[in-house]
Amino acid sequence: xxxxxxxxxxPLTGWRKLHDMARFYWWWWVNRFYMRLFFRxxxxxxxxxxxxxxxxxxxxHISYLDANIISAASPRKVSFMIAREWYEARLINWMCRxxxxxxxxxxxxxxxxxxxxxxxxSQGVLLGCFPEGGISVDGNLQEGKQGVALIALxxxxxxxPVHLSGHCFxxxxxxxxxxxxxxIRIGKPILLDGEDPKDRESLARVTRRITDAIQSLADxxxxx
Numbered sequence: 001x002x003x004x005x006x007x008x009x010x011p012l013t014g015w016r017k018l019h020d021m022a023r024f025y026w027w028w029w030v031n032r033f034y035m036r037l038f039f040r041x042x043x044x045x046x047x048x049x050x051x052x053x054x055x056x057x058x059x060x061h062i063s064y065l066d067a068n069i070i071s072a073a074s075p076r077k078v079s080f081m082i083a084r085e086w087y088e089a090r091l092i093n094w095m096c097r098x099x100x101x102x103x104x105x106x107x108x109x110x111x112x113x114x115x116x117x118x119x120x121x122s123q124g125v126l127l128g129c130f131p132e133g134g135i136s137v138d139g140n141l142q143e144g145k146q147g148v149a150l151i152a153l154x155x156x157x158x159x160x161p162v163h164l165s166g167h168c169f170x171x172x173x174x175x176x177x178x179x180x181x182x183x184i185r186i187g188k189p190i191l192l193d194g195e196d197p198k199d200r201e202s203l204a205r206v207t208r209r210i211t212d213a214i215q216s217l218a219d220x221x222x223x224x
Contacts, residue, residue: 009100018133045186153197
């Protein structure tokens with residue numbers, strides 16, 4: 001069982017900070033118990049998640065549960081970039097705000113979301129991103145979007161590849177109640193040197209490195 005590290009995702013003091021800490025520990029244990037009990041969650045490589053400092057978790061996206069899975073595997077609070085329509089949904093808006101999630105407009109490039117992500121990373125946040133930009137309904141890794149590469153290059157933060165397998169896309173609410181064994185693999189950090197965030201070819205190269213690193217973890221999955 002990993003040692004938990006509380007990370008602030010918004011400036012809080014006094015009892016508000018204590019309340020936020022208590023809520024984080026409560027949320028983490030409940031979420032971890034749910035994942036272990038219903039989906040027999042197995043975790044490999046959790047030691048690659050840093051106990052402090054900013055970093056970007058880059059993962060494939062195969063179900064509505066992916067953020068919960070990654071949160072259960074991380075000893076720190078993870079702030080995800082999430083589609084605005086989900087962020088504003090009444091049932092989960094409280095959780096999104098508590099985790100410090102960043103709403104993203106999927107209709108086009110969202111510079112406001114990029115700025116919010118960079119601000120959070122400058123304050124030591126652990127950011128969770130799905131480079132594919134949406135759920136892969138067949139489970140295969142889709143082409144990555146360049147927004148994550150832009151954030152990584154402009155922030156200078158390491159990227160940590162993550163691969164999820166086992167649970168696949170299901171319509172809501174079935175995805176939460178159809179138990180199937182899930183495995184999350186976490187890889188070595190990707191460090192970026194000599195790339196220019198203003199150069200399109202650099203963005204393309206970094207995007208390929210992201211998808212290649214995730215695919216490398218996927219290749220470690222044992223065939224059934």
